């Protein structure tokens with residue numbers, strides 16, 4: 001869907017801060033590997049991942065960047081991708097994304113993927129890192145710790161991890177591990193020790209409910225913005241337990257502390273919008289859903305996300321992982337969907353053009369810069385792109 005009118009061009013050129021994404025693979029992919037990376041499900045025998053909204057969006061919007069006609073057949077697409085090689089493919093799509101900064105979750109990498117700096121190199125963007133706290137906890141367990149020392153050692157390891165240069169936030173995948181229907185209260189020390197004793201028998205994935213609560217409260221103590229996976233994800237998530245509205249009591253208890261960024265949210269983006277409306281420090285994005293719907297439906301998702309959300313509360317993210325097509329497609333879906341949505345409101349005289357441009361700038365980059373303390377603009381960025389952490 002092409003946006004038209006006065007907003008299309010400014011949105012197409014708008015600098016983007018991709019506040020939640022992952023690396024792109026650093027290897028050539030077989031057709032089967034590529035197809036498995038463009039679905040959150042499995043590759044099913046006899047069914048191509050290309051025969052889906054995201055698959056046709058790749059053929060429509062990514063094929064031209066590989067010098068192919070729009071809607072090129074999957075076989076042509078994969079052959080051209082293989083001929084160009086992963087370095088050139090990544091370079092083209094990451095450059096096309098127009099992202100000025102990437103905040104990269106480095107805690108999920110089942111494939112060899114780019115480091116944050118490698119991801120940002122092609123578009124000349126700034127690279128920042130988001131530390132996944134479950135990974136920190138699991139590393140503490142893996143190296144061996146007594147149950148009564150777990151809380152102290154986890155806290156120390158988390159503090160050390162966020163001191164690394166370029167770290168701007170922490171993230172939790174509690175949605176995957178326990179869901180959000182947790183006791184919202186901060187667990188007492190003795191409770192944490194007993195839970196650690198249970199977990200440390202086997203270690204592995206942290207899914208012990210008391211320790212997941214403890215992890216969320218440790219995030220509050222760290223003082224950095226906390227990204228929370230909510231809603232849409234792969235088959236590992238129990239979607240009904242990943243509804244961010246289940247966090248309401250915890251958000252009451254932690255009100256006035258750290259910024260909480262609800263990631264993805266779909267299909268609970270209206271619940272997330274409510275939370276962002278009533279809690280001062282709650283924000284949301286609709287990453288992942290943007291490229292899975294493609295530009296054909298991104299306007300609808302953004303319209304729903306912004307029905308009541310204050311305009312300083314929505315951020316842009318791609319949540320791209322693996323294929324650099326998604327870093328591009330997320331950006332394109334956001335730009336086109338937002339341009340079409342804002343244009344319709346301007347045409348209906350529900351919004352002035354200057355106000356529409358302010359909303360576009362806030363959601364594209366300003367809100368993220370303010371939250372993570374990122375430098376104001378490309379030109380103002382200090383060498384190395386170090387965050388200033390004004391949060």
Ligand SMILES: [Zn+2]
Nearest residue numbers: 020021105319
């Ligand atoms: Zn993600």
